[in-house]
Amino acid sequence: GDSVTQTEGLVTLTEGLPVMLNCTYQTIYSNPFLFWYVQHLNESPRLLLKSFTDNKRTEHQGFHATLHKSSSSFHLQKSSAQLSDSALYYCALSLTGGLSGKLTFGEGTQVTVIS
């Protein structure tokens, strides 16, 4: 079945330094939709950004990601981490052409930004 892999479970960053969270996926379908959701402490997950287009950069709230179908990757990046970026980040996969909108989530990366 479909799967999403986030290799880092816990990441500690220093404020002002760049952020990169890894996400790779597996699916037999050629047109997946990839998402990043963010969950701050004691809150519920919310959409950060999403992409369908191969090799096109998507940006939102200072974060960006590019879907690379050749490597089945959708890494999340930010040029300069802020304390408020401390949160749990989920990469997720959806398949186009279906009514359900089901998401397959990775295990999540817990990010802590320190000063």
Add this chain to the structure above:
Amino acid sequence: EAAVTQSPRNKVAVTGGKVTLSCNQTNNHNNMYWYRQDTGHGLRLIHYSYGAGSTEKGDIPDGYKASRPSQENFSLILELATPSQTSVYFCASGDRDWGGASEQYFGPGTRLTVL
């Protein structure tokens, strides 16, 4: 702004007891979902629904039932609760979208402890 509410927010149940978690959405979304969140596993889909009267099994449906009596309401039922079902449960809603790009809107979560 999307509005998904859950009740109760916290629940302590005994092993073998019946537990019902309720979810209400005012977004008029067709699709609704139940997830559980556990450290090391991320968000896992239990059941989902395409609309009133429909329920579908997700990735981990064993031990759970679901009910969708109306567009707005979606319940998760644990007929015989077990300690392994101790978790945080999230309900979400989303539009029906053939493109697969539909954002999911999450409720605040229910923390369930089964003793």
